[in-house]
Amino acid sequence: MRFRVERDEFTEAVAWTARSLPSRTATATQQQVLTGLLLDASGPGLVVAAFDYEVAAQAKLEATISEEGRALAPGRMLADITKQLPAAPVEVWTDGTGLVISCGNARFTLRTMPVDEYPTLPPLPPVTGYIEGSVFGAAVGQVAVAAGKDDTLPVLTGVRLEIEGDQLTLAATDRYRLAVRTLKWRPESPDAAGVALIPARTLLDTAKSLAGGSVEVAIAIGTGPSGEALAGFAGNNRQTTTRLVDGQFPPYRKLLPDSCPLIAAAEKGPLLEAVKRVALVAPKTAPVKLAFTEDHLELEAGSNGGEAQASETLPATYSGPDLEVAFNPAYLQDALNALDSDQVEFGFASAEEAEVAAKKPAILTGKGTGEETPDYRYLLMPIQLNG
Known part of the structure; x- marks a missing residue:
């Protein structure tokens, strides 16, 4: 095998596929060949690939191939080397x-790994539909922030x-x-239907890498060669396939109220900065309290008997009985960061009593969308205040 490539394109392709390699702490219990990056120069152009039986990533790039072939190189070392190469082909x-x-x-020389032992990369399932990469990347970012990080669940x-x-x-x-985010896309079939549960970290990483410019992303939901359920994403000469979560x-739709009788609205930017400031005095698991009145919103954190207190x-605009509700400040900041509106609305599903409303989830949306059902909703569970 022998090929010649542009330095920046090669470095970027290696770095992108290397993100799918098994973590350093996990490699001891996995097949050694899975820590390698596959360099495939057996067809038109060069393919750089990584596969750990769960996620397969492939990047294609132009190359001048003088001798076809394949090689399996130590993945992380190759990635480290390509980052430091001088500006030359x-x-x-x-x-x-x-x-x-x-x-x-x-000049570097690496000992190769047995390429014949490397598993066959799963092909992309039949394409289900297409969506603009930047739109898809933004939508996944808005939703994945709420995914759990506990691998036991x-x-x-x-x-x-x-x-x-x-x-x-999503x-x-x-x-x-x-x-929850709802958006339009272009399905291959007008009556397309299906459901897939995709690992959030993989989906977020993939969507970010495909979000540049006006690239169109192909989404494929189907089965692999062994009958396993797969999701695939392709665009910008990159392709990722991943096993679905069992x-x-x-x-979740049962949690979303049909209407929110109590609505409070505030400027998103100032509120986000205020949450960051008052949360500085709150212990790690302590909430930030929001008190809504007719024309303003007061934030509080800490306690009278504690070491520090902030307000x-x-x-703000609010029509209803004075309402006090408390949230995890980190979760509240995630919601505000995810909204693409200059303003935020807090919707509460109960107008009976303020005490009742404060115990029910709040629905955060952008203000003034003009839609009966906003395309992005962030439901946040309150934290019950003592006393």
Whole structure:
């Protein structure tokens, strides 16, 4: 095998695929070949790939191939080397059991791994539909923030992707919050329908990498060669396939109220900064209290008997009985960061009494969308205040 590539393109492709390699702490218990990056120069152009039986990542780039072939190189070392290469074309070739990388006056030789032992990469399932990469990346970012991070509850570490005709819905929850985004896309079939539970970390990483410019992303939901359920994403000469998460996602739609009789609104930017400030005095698990009145919102954290206390008042609009509610400040900041509106609305499902409303989830949305059902909703569970 021998090929010549542009340095920046090669470095970017190696760095992107290397993110799918098993973590350093996990490699001891996995097959050694899975720690390698596959360099495939057997067809038009060069393919750089990584696969750990759960996620497969492939990046294609232009290359001048003088001798076709494949090689399996130590993945992390190759990534570290390519980051430091000088600004010059890169030439790569195999020499016996070694892989030689030459760039400018720099030259490296790596011992290759047995490429014949590397597993076959799963093909992309048949394409289900298409969506603009930047739109998809933004939507996944809004939703994945609410996914769980506890691997002992794998169902909650996924993002549920629902397909119904030209409508795509993404949802994620960790039991304390729920994020839902609905958007339009272009299905291959007008009556397309399906559901997939995709690992949130993989989906977020993939969506970010495909979000540049006006790239169109192909989404494929189907089965792999062994009958395993797969989701695939392709665009910008990159392709990722991942196994789906097994299990039943919670019936989240039951948590979303039909209406919110109590609505409070505030400027998102000032509120986000105020939450950050008052949360500085709150212990790690302590809430930030929000007190809504007719024309302002007061934030408080800390306690009278504690080491520190903070409060801040902001202008707000609210029509209803005075209401006090407390939230996890980190979760509240995640919600505000995810909103793409200059203003935020807090919707409460009960107008009976303020005490009742404060115990029910709040629905955070952007203000003034003009939609009966906003395309992005972030449900946040309150923290009960003592006394």
